[in-house]
Amino acid sequence: MAEAALEAVRRVLQEFPAEARDLNVPCVVPYLDDPPTPLCFYRDWVCPNRPCIIRNALQHWPALHKWSPSYLRAMVGSTEVSVAVTPDGYADAVRGDRFVMPAECRLPISHVLDVLEGQAQHPGVLYVQKQCSNLPTELPQLLSDIESHVPWASESLVHKDHYENLYCVVSGEKHFLLHPPSDRPFIPYNLYTPASYQLTEEGTFRVVDEEAMEKVPWIPLDPLAPDLARYPSYSQARALHCTVRAGELLYLPSLWFHHVQQSHGCIAVNFWYDMEYDLKYSYFQLMESLTRATGLD
Amino acid sequence: MAEAALEAVRRVLQEFPAEARDLNVPCVVPYLDDPPTPLCFYRDWVCPNRPCIIRNALQHWPALHKWSPSYLRAMVGSTEVSVAVTPDGYADAVRGDRFVMPAECRLPISHVLDVLEGQAQHPGVLYVQKQCSNLPTELPQLLSDIESHVPWASESLVHKDHYENLYCVVSGEKHFLLHPPSDRPFIPYNLYTPASYQLTEEGTFRVVDEEAMEKVPWIPLDPLAPDLARYPSYSQARALHCTVRAGELLYLPSLWFHHVQQSHGCIAVNFWYDMEYDLKYSYFQLMESLTRATGLD
Numbered sequence: 001m002a003e004a005a006l007e008a009v010r011r012v013l014q015e016f017p018a019e020a021r022d023l024n025v026p027c028v029v030p031y032l033d034d035p036p037t038p039l040c041f042y043r044d045w046v047c048p049n050r051p052c053i054i055r056n057a058l059q060h061w062p063a064l065h066k067w068s069p070s071y072l073r074a075m076v077g078s079t080e081v082s083v084a085v086t087p088d089g090y091a092d093a094v095r096g097d098r099f100v101m102p103a104e105c106r107l108p109i110s111h112v113l114d115v116l117e118g119q120a121q122h123p124g125v126l127y128v129q130k131q132c133s134n135l136p137t138e139l140p141q142l143l144s145d146i147e148s149h150v151p152w153a154s155e156s157l158v159h160k161d162h163y164e165n166l167y168c169v170v171s172g173e174k175h176f177l178l179h180p181p182s183d184r185p186f187i188p189y190n191l192y193t194p195a196s197y198q199l200t201e202e203g204t205f206r207v208v209d210e211e212a213m214e215k216v217p218w219i220p221l222d223p224l225a226p227d228l229a230r231y232p233s234y235s236q237a238r239a240l241h242c243t244v245r246a247g248e249l250l251y252l253p254s255l256w257f258h259h260v261q262q263s264h265g266c267i268a269v270n271f272w273y274d275m276e277y278d279l280k281y282s283y284f285q286l287m288e289s290l291t292r293a294t295g296l297d
Numbered sequence: 298m299a300e301a302a303l304e305a306v307r308r309v310l311q312e313f314p315a316e317a318r319d320l321n322v323p324c325v326v327p328y329l330d331d332p333p334t335p336l337c338f339y340r341d342w343v344c345p346n347r348p349c350i351i352r353n354a355l356q357h358w359p360a361l362h363k364w365s366p367s368y369l370r371a372m373v374g375s376t377e378v379s380v381a382v383t384p385d386g387y388a389d390a391v392r393g394d395r396f397v398m399p400a401e402c403r404l405p406i407s408h409v410l411d412v413l414e415g416q417a418q419h420p421g422v423l424y425v426q427k428q429c430s431n432l433p434t435e436l437p438q439l440l441s442d443i444e445s446h447v448p449w450a451s452e453s454l455v456h457k458d459h460y461e462n463l464y465c466v467v468s469g470e471k472h473f474l475l476h477p478p479s480d481r482p483f484i485p486y487n488l489y490t491p492a493s494y495q496l497t498e499e500g501t502f503r504v505v506d507e508e509a510m511e512k513v514p515w516i517p518l519d520p521l522a523p524d525l526a527r528y529p530s531y532s533q534a535r536a537l538h539c540t541v542r543a544g545e546l547l548y549l550p551s552l553w554f555h556h557v558q559q560s561h562g563c564i565a566v567n568f569w570y571d572m573e574y575d576l577k578y579s580y581f582q583l584m585e586s587l588t589r590a591t592g593l594d
Contacts, residue, residue, distance in 0.1 A: 020580075
């Protein structure tokens, strides 16, 4: 009796992603040729929690033609910034039974550029990135090359810690693999001991546990090469793939699962807006709890 | 094992309404002193699916001071309209093991007004109402007394069968009892044989089954006097009560459960906008299926 009811619940949860997808998720990420009005952006993309790529939204940014290696060397070459360093380019990823975060070092921008251009050596893969405003704090000289916010988005998102993310690509390209939140029942999670890479003096990487931190729930699956024998239900999830090119802006909605790759030397600026903790958030939490309660993940 | 998992699922579902309420549902229906902009209306009320009462949105409608019984007699007194007639004022309600719809008759407006004013007799309770545009089709003479739409709502809802409803009270008042969609796990449903009242020549009411129609899922509970011995989980639902007075407009969001009472002779105009079949709709369907699968309703 309970067995049958539980089976029915599992079936409902497993059928939900396809139903949600049929109503809400496009097969490809659509392009808008121009920035939307604040109302259209909110009504057509933010509220329904759908991604889109917006063209011609950044063409007035001087950064688009200015941010070359020589310009960056001239303007901020001697500035030291935080650099995330990993042996393989995978920051914040599961390695064996650990959730491993990058090593962080401080390097002058000119040295990072030398490494990117092959004129200097540094162990591992370098990634200059910092969430929460590294541009104003670490590189204020570059601020005038971009607009300080995205006006039509700021107006529509103004009063809204998960984030609505505007991913603005200045040069190169970013490749996104996206899953809607409704795919949650097919996405495996495990708890991992947190750890960080440490760079040794010999230029090798060591994994060191973060003793003070609590275990981290993370996705063990590599979406580019999923182990379907181990995680068979992932075959029912449907990823969206898209490429965001220089001058384009991706609206990456809150709560979407995402995996990002980029071209060599790609530069992007993110604008994060706090999401509205609304009914969508409550429903996502419900789905999360039910996925766990039924042992689907 | 299955028993425990099923119990966990039920607990998750039963805790969901309070969690959703804490984040999304106000304790009372808030008032706005002026109509919002299209963006604010969409962002703050439609997207989060929250009701509000808007003042000073109808003051330019001539109907507000014109629609007295004498004016209506002069303008449309001889016009026959559809009138819903019930013995007790309950249209579309569960009576015993039947879902009973009102009798429909055609009466001139002047006769309806005579009955309302006690100058004529008619069995039962009369209610002049018709969904889907009875004003343009049955009473076009009155159309110029109202605005043909609600501009700030039309702009924000323009491309959106459940409905977003703008309930505009012209005279008298309407009393609403509202439940958010998230209260679904506490709201009982049963399947009922559909039937209609028929008015006999003796002026009594007879219930006649609608043979051709499928069974109708409906809520057996009277929210004004709930039978908590029979439906104990309804005690965990939380209703919002509000009164919408002449000149005020209630935004009644899609998917909200509602029960309406009105003052004698109350006149109201509804504007219905198709809802967006979005993620909120998919999630509501999920909750509906899970409530059924776990036997909560």
